[in-house]
Amino acid sequence: MHTRRAILPDLIEGFSQADTLLPRPLAEICENVRDFHVVEEDGNIIGCGALHLYGVHLAEIRSICVSPELQHRGAGTLLIDALLAEADHHHVSCVCLFTLIPSFFSRFDFRIVTREAIPDKLYKDCLLCPKLHACDEIAMVRGELPKTAILGKVPVEVPLVKLGA
Numbered sequence: 001m002h003t004r005r006a007i008l009p010d011l012i013e014g015f016s017q018a019d020t021l022l023p024r025p026l027a028e029i030c031e032n033v034r035d036f037h038v039v040e041e042d043g044n045i046i047g048c049g050a051l052h053l054y055g056v057h058l059a060e061i062r063s064i065c066v067s068p069e070l071q072h073r074g075a076g077t078l079l080i081d082a083l084l085a086e087a088d089h090h091h092v093s094c095v096c097l098f099t100l101i102p103s104f105f106s107r108f109d110f111r112i113v114t115r116e117a118i119p120d121k122l123y124k125d126c127l128l129c130p131k132l133h134a135c136d137e138i139a140m141v142r143g144e145l146p147k148t149a150i151l152g153k154v155p156v157e158v159p160l161v162k163l164g165a
């Protein structure tokens with residue numbers, strides 16, 4: 001069992017075969033495939049998960065899923081480790097997620113926070129979500145809470161990168 005970066009066929013075939021994954025439009029899969037890592041065993045994809053980058057101040061773990069019949073054998077842990085390593089690789093100081101099972105994530109040093117503590121997530125997804133005022137998911141973070149945000153009405157404090165200087 002090992003993790004690796006996803007390629008398009010992993011996700012296209014995964015979404016067409018697995019009942020546990022929400023079907024996504026092809027364009028959305030293509031746009032996001034580079035966020036995904038998969039767990040592979042004997043040539044089969046048995047799980048996937050994504051790391052969405054907002055900036056060095058914040059990234060989000062999303063879409064973590066292991067085939068139901070192959071859970072409790074360490075695949076979920078491998079995925080989280082791979083996504084946290086990816087966050088480290090990009091020098092990200094805070095990783096967040098929304099979940100219904102906080103006990104799984106507290107094993108990786110995630111702690112519960114209010115969603116207002118991660119404004120980029122609030123602006124990207126929550127404000128568009130029909131469950132905005134009836135959210136049953138728990139927000140968690142690992143690392144330093146972000147001191148800045150790049151979306152919404154929050155002032156931009158992230159310095160612009162100069163290209164070709």
Ligand SMILES: CC(C)(COP(=O)(O)OP(=O)(O)OC[C@H]1O[C@@H](n2cnc3c(N)ncnc32)[C@H](O)[C@@H]1OP(=O)(O)O)[C@@H](O)C(=O)NCCC(=O)NCCS
Pocket residue numbers: 063064065066067070071072073074075076077078097098099100101103104
């Ligand atoms: C959460 C999930 C990814 C874990 O994958 P996994 O391969 O079983 O994880 P691991 O084998 O590395 O770790 C298993 C441990 O995680 C914890 N765990 C797993 N599922 C859990 C759940 N639903 N609730 C609470 N803890 C859970 C348990 O401590 C478990 O230990 P155990 O095997 O001794 O019972 C998998 O259960 C899954 O795909 N669930 C459905 C989708 C989902 O809920 N995703 C999370 C969205 S934020």
